[in-house]
Structure formats: C-alpha cells, structure tokens
Amino acid sequence: DQQVKQNSPSLSVQEGRISILNCDYTNSMFDYFLWYKKYPAEGPTFLISISSIKDKNEDGRFTVFLNKSAKHLSLHIVPSQPGDSAVYFCAASEWGNKLVFGAGTILRVKS
Amino acid sequence: DGGITQSPKYLFRKEGQNVTLSCEQNLNHDAMYWYRQDPGQGLRLIYYSQIVNDFQKGDIAEGYSVSREKKESFPLTVTSAQKNPTAFYLCASSIMGEGETQYFGPGTRLLVL
Numbered sequence: 001d002q003q004v005k006q007n008s009p010s011l012s013v014q015e016g017r018i019s020i021l022n023c024d025y026t027n028s029m030f031d032y033f034l035w036y037k038k039y040p041a042e043g044p045t046f047l048i049s050i051s052s053i054k055d056k057n058e059d060g061r062f063t064v065f066l067n068k069s070a071k072h073l074s075l076h077i078v079p080s081q082p083g084d085s086a087v088y089f090c091a092a093s094e095w096g097n098k099l100v101f102g103a104g105t106i107l108r109v110k111s
Numbered sequence: 112d113g114g115i116t117q118s119p120k121y122l123f124r125k126e127g128q129n130v131t132l133s134c135e136q137n138l139n140h141d142a143m144y145w146y147r148q149d150p151g152q153g154l155r156l157i158y159y160s161q162i163v164n165d166f167q168k169g170d171i172a173e174g175y176s177v178s179r180e181k182k183e184s185f186p187l188t189v190t191s192a193q194k195n196p197t198a199f200y201l202c203a204s205s206i207m208g209e210g211e212t213q214y215f216g217p218g219t220r221l222l223v224l
Contacts, residue, residue, distance in 0.1 A: 006153075042218065043216050098169070099213060101146075103151070103153040
C-alpha cells in the first residue's frame with residue numbers, strides 16, 4: 001500500500017526552464033511534507049518542506065506547492081540548472097511520526 | 112563541524128555472516144533511523160529510535176537488529192537471516208518535536224560475496 005506516490009520515474013528538462021516534480025499521497029492525516037535530493041551513492045539532502053497549514057513555501061529557486069483537497073504536492077525548480085540533475089524524493093508524515101517516502105523521480109537537466 | 116557519519120562506505124558480506132554498519136551523529140539529535148534503498152525504489156524504514164535504549168521496528172525489520180546505547184550512535188547489524196542484504200543503507204537523524212526533517216548520512220553499500 002503506497003501512501004506516497006511519485007508517478008513519473010523520470011523527467012528531462014532543458015537548462016533554464018522550469019522543472020515540475022509531482023507527488024500524490026493517500027493518507028489524509030499527513031500534515032508535514034518534504035522534498036529531498038539525492039545524487040548516486042550519496043545520502044539524500046533535505047531541500048524544502050511544507051506544513052499542512054500552508055499551500056506554498058519558497059526557498060530560492062525551489063518552491064513547493066500543496067493542494068490538500070487533491071492530496072497533491074509539487075516541487076518547482078526555476079530556473080533549472082545542470083547541477084539539479086539528481087533523484088528527487090517526496091516524503092510525508094503525521095506530526096511526530098516517521099516519514100513515508102515516495103519511490104523518487106530522476107531529473108535530468110540538459111545543457 | 113556537525114553531521115552524520117556512516118562507515119564503512121562499502122562492505123562485503125559472506126554467506127552466513129553477520130555484519131555491522133556504523134552510524135554516528137554529533138548534531139545532538141534525539142531520533143535516529145535506518146533505511147534501505149534498492150535500485151529504482153524509495154527508502155524503506157528498517158528501524159528507528161527516538162531515545163536512548165529504545166527502538167522500534169520499521170517496515171522491513173526482519174533480518175536486522177539495532178542498539179541505541181548512546182545518543183550519538185545507532186549501529187545496524189545485518190544478520191544471516193537477511194536473505195537479500197545487497198542494498199544501499201542510509202542512516203538519518205532528526206530533532207524530536209520539530210516535525211520530521213531528517214538529515215542523512217552518506218550511506219553504506221553492502222554487497223554479498
């Protein structure tokens with residue numbers, strides 16, 4: 001039973017354009033959401049998070065949007081850079097409980 | 112220079128052998144976690160610990176054991192009962208009571224000879 005789903009295994013984007021990574025969840029009790037970036041053979045790096053009381057959170061080139069009614073969140077990267085090429089995981093939790101991760105989306109930014 | 116360290120970076124296991132993966136953090140975090148990543152899959156939780164001398168099973172605990180004798184350390188033992196141990200193992204830690212932003216170590220790749 002996948003509670004967090006990233007339905008696109010991979011995404012290819014031109015440098016300078018917007019990258020949009022999507023994530024859907026099924027558990028309506030989730031109230032904290034995170035995005036991690038992971039390079040091969042390294043640990044994931046925390047990117048950005050959002051709590052359920054917000055619908056948008058920005059940090060530089062990264063913006064996360066949360067649509068609670070649709071149980072959907074997305075990560076926007078603008079502008080995309082070749083160094084952004086990595087695997088991106090979304091994760092969710094009920095406050096104080098363990099994280100549940102999606103399967104990841106491979107982002108390739110072409111120069 | 113705070114962070115999470117994992118050692119070794121690569122580990123080889125023979126059939127029937129137990130091996131232990133090290134995880135140390137100097138972030139003063141209360142909670143620590145072990146995940147397993149297989150190719151094309153997300154992170155699956157093996158064990159987690161929220162305080163010293165206490166830990167709970169995650170989703171795939173069979174064939175693994177842990178201890179939490181010190182706040183800074185959370186070693187994972189892959190026992191001979193784990194029939195498919197080849198994977199990338201990630202340790203993480205977080206501050207309790209501040210959501211669940213977990214910070215990860217660099218990982219250990221375990222291979223079976």
